[in-house]
Amino acid sequence: MDIDHGKYIEEKKSAWKIFDRIYKKYDLLNHLLSLGFDFHWRKKLSSLTGRKGDGMLLDLATGTGDVLFSLIKHSGGFNKAVGVDMSFNMLSHAVRKSVKRGKSGDVEFILGDANSIPVKTGSFDIATMAFGIRNISDPVIALRDIRRTLAKDGRALILEFSLPENRFLKSVHLFYLRYFLPVIGKLISGDVEAYRYLNKTIEVFPYGDKFIKLMEEAGFTECEKFPLTMGVVTIYRGIKTNG
Numbered sequence: 213m214d215i216d217h218g219k220y221i222e223e224k225k226s227a228w229k230i231f232d233r234i235y236k237k238y239d240l241l242n243h244l245l246s247l248g249f250d251f252h253w254r255k256k257l258s259s260l261t262g263r264k265g266d267g268m269l270l271d272l273a274t275g276t277g278d279v280l281f282s283l284i285k286h287s288g289g290f291n292k293a294v295g296v297d298m299s300f301n302m303l304s305h306a307v308r309k310s311v312k313r314g315k316s317g318d319v320e321f322i323l324g325d326a327n328s329i330p331v332k333t334g335s336f337d338i339a340t341m342a343f344g345i346r347n348i349s350d351p352v353i354a355l356r357d358i359r360r361t362l363a364k365d366g367r368a369l370i371l372e373f374s375l376p377e378n379r380f381l382k383s384v385h386l387f388y389l390r391y392f393l394p395v396i397g398k399l400i401s402g403d404v405e406a407y408r409y410l411n412k413t414i415e416v417f418p419y420g421d422k423f424i425k426l427m428e429e430a431g432f433t434e435c436e437k438f439p440l441t442m443g444v445v446t447i448y449r450g451i452k453t454n455g
Contacts, residue, residue, distance in 0.1 A: 230409060231275065235301040237401045239276055244400070245393060249441050254279055256440060257340065257371050258286035260449055267337035269293040270361055272326045272354075273344025277306030279371070280319060283340065289318070290338075294331065296324045326354045334363045342371040346417035355430030355450075362452040368432060369449050374419035376443035385444055389414055423448055 231238065242250050261267075261283065267290050271280040274295030284293055297303050303321045310316045324330040326341065326348060339358045348354045358368050376382045389411035397403070397410070418426065420437060423446075427435045432450025439446045 230403070231297075231299040232301045234401045234403050235276065235299065235305050238302065238305075239278065241397060241400055242278070245396060249445075250278075251282075253371060253440055253445055253447075254282035254342070255286055256438070257342065257369055257447055258283050260367075260369055260438070260447060261287050261338050262367060263290075263338065264288045266291055268335060268363075270329075270331065270336040270339040271295045272329065272339065272341040272358065273297055273347070274306060274321065275299070275302045275344075277309055277319070277321070279340055279342045280306075281309070281313065281315065283338075284315065284318065293319045294336075295319065295321045296326065296329060296331075297321070298323065298325055327357060329357050329361055331361050333360050336361050337363055337366050338369065339366065340369045340371070343373065345370055345372055346413045351418075351423075351426055352430050355427055355432070359431050359450075359452050364452060364455065366452045367449060368427070368452070369447060370423075370427075371445060371447050372417070372419065372423070373414040374439065374443055374446040375414070377420075377439075378442070381442055386415070419446055 234241070257279065264287060269280070269283060269290040269292070271283070271293065274280055274297045277295055280293055280295045284290060295303070295306060300323060303323060306321050310319050322330055326344065339361055341358065345351050345354060355368070362368065376385055393411055394408050424435045424437055427448060427450040431452070433453045435448065435450045437446050437448050
């Protein structure tokens with residue numbers, strides 16, 4: 213895919229503004245455009261935390277809080293859970309959801325940037341980021357700061373879009389991303405540019421072993437990848453084994 217890299221980087225810097233516009237339809241579109249697989253992806257993410265009912269959780273690019281709430285539910289709860297995002301409207305929606313679910317006393321939502329996370333060093337056991345790392349201009353900078361937030365032996369779990377290895381499945385998926393996704397996104401959200409941007413970031417962002425190398429460059433060890441749903445998304449796990 214041919215892109216103007218200068219323009220692409222500038223779009224990334226203001227990507228949070230897109231989510232400020234589409235927050236009301238964001239959850240619905242996630243469910244529809246993933247064909248409901250997003251529930252499975254979040255549950256699988258929870259299974260990779262290695263914890264049950266304790267610890268400190270940090271969820272970056274938390275959006276409306278779906279990943280954070282799923283982790284609390286499927287991991288038996290955490291001592292504390294913090295969600296960070298740059299979109300005020302998405303966070304406001306997450307707060308409303310926490311009140312509705314009776315979780316307002318268990319979670320905290322903070323307006324902040326994943327490149328410079330507003331939390332203390334070494335204060336979390338698990339740090340997650342779902343569908344947000346590809347929106348960051350320099351992923352390694354964000355990964356290094358994620359690592360900073362973790363205590364020794366803490367885990368980073370990154371859930372991100374990827375592309376299938378199978379050529380036929382990859383061509384079908386690219387057709388879906390380029391032509392079907394923007395149309396449905398526009399019909400429901402009224403914002404066609406948001407979903408054109410989405411497919412662009414998916415196509416050019418490094419995935420698989422290339423992303424593993426970024427995690428290793430950021431200082432994580434024992435890095436693993438877990439492709440899901442024929443490779444349309446992948447969970448990456450890395451551990452902070454030293455200071």
